[in-house]
Amino acid sequence: MLGRDIKSQDMWKWRADPYCIMNRSVTVDEDENLECVAVHRTEVVRRTKEPHFKRVSLTSMLLCNGKLQQDIVIECFDWYRTEKEKSIGEAVVTFEELHKAFREAKPLVRPICRRVGPRRAKGAAGRKGTNMSSGSGQGTKDTGFSRSNAGVAPGEARV
Numbered sequence: 698m699l700g701r702d703i704k705s706q707d708m709w710k711w712r713a714d715p716y717c718i719m720n721r722s723v724t725v726d727e728d729e730n731l732e733c734v735a736v737h738r739t740e741v742v743r744r745t746k747e748p749h750f751k752r753v754s755l756t757s758m759l760l761c762n763g764k765l766q767q768d769i770v771i772e773c774f775d776w777y778r779t780e781k782e783k784s785i786g787e788a789v790v791t792f793e794e795l796h797k798a799f800r801e802a803k804p805l806v807r808p809i810c811r812r813v814g815p816r817r818a819k820g821a822a823g824r825k826g827t828n829m830s831s832g833s834g835q836g837t838k839d840t841g842f843s844r845s846n847a848g849v850a851p852g853e854a855r856v
Contacts, residue, residue, distance in 0.1 A: 698717065698739065698750045698752075698753075698771075699747065699748060699749045699750065700715060700746075700747060700748045700773065700809075701746075701747050702746060702747070703715050703745075703746050703747070703748065703773070703785060703809075704746070704785070705775060706775040706783035706784075706785060707775070707777075707783070710775075711744075712744045712745055712746055713744075713745070713746065713748075713775045713785065714741050714742070714743050714744060714745075714775060714776040714777070715741070715742055715745070715748045715773055715774065715775060715776070715785060716738065716739050716740060716741040716742070716750075716773075716774055716776055716782075717738070717739045717750065717771055717772065717773050717774070718735050718737070718738050718739075718771070718772045718774070719735070719736050719737040719738075719755075719760070719769060719770075719771050720733035720734060720735050720736065720769065720770040720771070720772065721733065721734045721736050721760060721761055721762065721767065721769060722734075722767060722768040722769070722770055722816070729817055730815055730816065730817065731768075731815075731816035731817060732816075733770050733772075733816070736755065736759055736760055737753060737755060739751070739753070741776045757792055760792055761791075761792040764792070765791065765792050765793040765796075766791050766792075766793060767791065767792065768789050768790075768791060769789070769790050769791065769792060769795070770787055770788075770789050770816075771787060771788045771789070771790065771807075772784065772786075772787045773785040773786055773787065773788075773809055784811070785809060786809035786810050786811045786812075787809065787810060787811075787812060788807035788808065788809050788810070789807070790805060790807060
């Protein structure tokens with residue numbers, strides 16, 4: 698996994714110290730709110746805008762409970778030694794997309810987006826509003842996680 702054009706989240710740092718957390722999404726209540734369960738955390742790659750993370754092997758049961766269409770949320774953070782890390786954004790993929798890219802030996806490129814509001818399951822009844830945003834108010838109105846280029850934020854992730 699690698700990142701491209703990752704921006705630091707602090708004006709005092711020239712380059713970010715990014716790391717990622719891979720999460721499995723789980724529906725937790727009748728309002729279709731989602732909760733994420735962390736399944737893997739990458740190492741911190743210090744002082745870079747284009748981090749290259751170490752290769753990792755995860756089983757489909759660990760990553761998505763064997764459900765091919767389950768969303769996998771990859772959150773990216775900027776690490777700080779003396780204060781709490783800051784969120785850079787997140788990307789959403791499914792196991793099926795990851796597996797297809799692996800079989801075809803092609804990179805899977807996803808924009809890193811910022812989330813506005815709570816996480817919601819796909820097809821949540823009666824839900825309207827902005828789900829993902831680039832921080833400029835240009836969000837996407839969607840019935841689930843955004844996989845479009847609207848809402849592109851500070852960088853991209855190649856999985």
